[in-house]
Amino acid sequence: MPMIERKHMKRVSPLFVVFGLGFLLAAYNLLNMAMHHKSPNLGAAVANGLGMSDPITQVPGNTKRTRDPGLRYHVAVTGTGAPYSQWQCRIMYYWYKKVRDMPGSDMGKFTRILHSGSPDNLIEEMPSFVVDPLPEGLDRGYIVLNRPWAFVQWLESATIEEEYILMAEPDHIFVNPLPNLAKGSHPAGYPFFYIKPADNEKIIRKFYPKDKGPVTDVDPIGNSPVIIRKSILGEIAPTWMNVSLRMKDDAETDKAFGWVLEMYAYAVASALHKVKHILRKDFMLQPPWDLEVGKNFIIHYTYGCDYSLKGELTYGKIGEWRFDKRSYLSGPPPRNLSLPPPGVPESVVRLVKMVNEATANIPRWETLNRS
Numbered sequence: 510m511p512m513i514e515r516k517h518m519k520r521v522s523p524l525f526v527v528f529g530l531g532f533l534l535a536a537y538n539l540l541n542m543a544m545h546h547k548s549p550n551l552g553a554a555v556a557n558g559l560g561m562s563d564p565i566t567q568v569p570g571n572t573k574r575t576r577d578p579g580l581r582y583h584v585a586v587t588g589t590g591a592p593y594s595q596w597q598c599r600i601m602y603y604w605y606k607k608v609r610d611m612p613g614s615d616m617g618k619f620t621r622i623l624h625s626g627s628p629d630n631l632i633e634e635m636p637s638f639v640v641d642p643l644p645e646g647l648d649r650g651y652i653v654l655n656r657p658w659a660f661v662q663w664l665e666s667a668t669i670e671e672e673y674i675l676m677a678e679p680d681h682i683f684v685n686p687l688p689n690l691a692k693g694s695h696p697a698g699y700p701f702f703y704i705k706p707a708d709n710e711k712i713i714r715k716f717y718p719k720d721k722g723p724v725t726d727v728d729p730i731g732n733s734p735v736i737i738r739k740s741i742l743g744e745i746a747p748t749w750m751n752v753s754l755r756m757k758d759d760a761e762t763d764k765a766f767g768w769v770l771e772m773y774a775y776a777v778a779s780a781l782h783k784v785k786h787i788l789r790k791d792f793m794l795q796p797p798w799d800l801e802v803g804k805n806f807i808i809h810y811t812y813g814c815d816y817s818l819k820g821e822l823t824y825g826k827i828g829e830w831r832f833d834k835r836s837y838l839s840g841p842p843p844r845n846l847s848l849p850p851p852g853v854p855e856s857v858v859r860l861v862k863m864v865n866e867a868t869a870n871i872p873r874w875e876t877l878n879r880s
Contacts, residue, residue, distance in 0.1 A: 564791030564804075567728075569695050580689045581617035582673035582736050586681070587659045588621055589652070590629035596841035597679035597834065599874075602635045603867040604683045614686035617671040624659040630877060638667055651757060653771045656732065657750040664743045674742055676733045680810050680834060681793075682863050687806040689736060690789050696737035696779075698730035698786035699793045704772055705729065712762050716752055716777045726780040731772030734792050734807055741784060749778035797822055800854040808860050810834060820852020832861055841875060844868045 584605055588594040598621055609616040621637045623629065628639055640662040648654040660676070673691055690697035706713050706727035713724055732749065753774035756762045766773050779786065793807040797814045813835065815828030822828075830850055836842070846865055849857050868874045 564789055565787060566700055566790055567788035569785035580673055581615055581671045582675045582689050583617050583669050583671040584619045584675045584677055586621050586677045586679055587624060587656045588679050590625040592840050593838045594679055595631055599871050600864060600867040601679055601681055603871055608683045608686050611686040613688055615689040622659045622663045624655045638663055654753055654757060656771060657746060657753050661746045661750055664746055669739055672739055673736055674739050676735045678733050682808040684802055684808045685806050691736040692787060694738060694741060696735050696786045697789050698728060698735045700729045700788040700790055701731060709765060712765055717780055727776050728786045730776050730786055732775035745778050745782050748781055749775050752778050794856055796856040796860050797854060799856055802856055802859050810860055814857050816849060816853050818850045820850050844874060
C-alpha cells in the first residue's frame with residue numbers, strides 16, 4: 510500500500526502572501542496561443558528539428574553532454590482531486606510503472622503532490638502527498654499558482670530518497686525510458702517556443718533587474734518537464750512562489766503572460782539563483798504539431814487533436830475525429846477510443862493507442878473518477 514503523507518498547513522508567511530492578485534480565470538486552454546504562433550509549416554519544422562542528430566540546444570558552460578549514470582530521480586506530479594486531474598494522473602502513473610525499470614531509465618519513486626488539502630479516492634492507487642492549497646482567493650482562479658506552493662511544502666516536509674527530481678504534469682505520458690538528463694548542478698529542461706524572455710525584456714526586467722545580468726540568463730522553459738537536483742530546487746522553489754505571486758499581481762505582466770505566467774516565474778526564479786538549464790528538445794513532443802515520436806521521451810497531450818476523416822488537421826475547428834483532454838472535464842474518456850483516420854501523424858496515433866492501453870488495464874476506469 511502506498512504511503513500517504515500529510516503536510517499540515519502552517520501559518521502562511523508574509524514571504525508568500527504578496528499583495529492581492531488581479532482576477533484572471535485561466536487554466537490550460539492553449540487555443541489562442543497556438544493559433545497566434547502556429548504557421549502552416551510549424552509541425553514539419555518542429556519534426557525536422559527533432560530529427561537532428563543532436564537534441565541538445567543549449568549546454569551551459571563546459572558541461573559535458575553525457576548524463577550522470579545511475580543517478581535516480583524522483584518523479585513528482587502536482588494535481589487536484591478533481592476528475593479532470595485524476596484521470597490524467599492515472600494514465601501517467603500507469604505508463605510510469607511500465608517504463609520505470611526498462612533499460613535506459615533512471616526513474617526512482619513516484620509522488621502525486623495533491624494540493625487539494627485532503628486525501629482523495631486515489632490515495633490507495635498511487636503514492637500521494639497531501640499539501641494545502643493557497644489561501645482561499647489568492648490564486649484568483651489561476652489554479653497553476655498552487656504548483657510552486659505545493660512544491661515548497663513537499664520539499665520542506667517529505668522524505669525524498671533520490672538526489673534528483675523530475676517535475677512532471679498529469680498530461681505527460683512516458684513514451685520511452687527516460688534517463689537522468691541533468692548534469693550535476695545543471696538541470697535539464699524543455700525549450701518552449703512560446704517562452705521568449707528576450708521578446709518580453711521590459712516585463713522580465715521588473716523581476717530580473719539589469720544588475721542581475723543579461724535577459725538571456727532567463728531560459729525559455731517552464732518548471733515542467735525539468736530534471737533538477739533536489740537541493741537546487743529547494744532553493745529555487747520559494748523564489749518561484751514569490752515571483753509567481755508578484756507577476757500575477759502586476760496587471761501588465763498578467764495580461765502579457767496569461768496562462769504561462771507561472772512558467773515565466775520559474776524561469777526567472779532559476780536565473781535569480783544563477784541556475785542554467787541544459788535545453789533538451791527531445792525531452793518532450795506535443796501532438797499534433799510534433800509529427801513523430803522518434804526517440805523523444807514524453808508525450809504532452811495539452812493540445813487538442815482535430816482531423817477530418819481524410820486525415821487533415823482542422824486545429825481551431827472541431828474535427829470529424831478528435832481527441833482533446835478538455836472534452837473530459839467531468840469524467841474520464843471512455844475505454845477503447847476510436848483510432849485516428851488514415852493520414853493522421855504517427856504521434857497522434859501513438860497517443861491514442863497509449864491512452865487506450867492504460868484505460869483497458871486500470872481497474873474501475875469509467876466509474877472511479879466522476880464528478
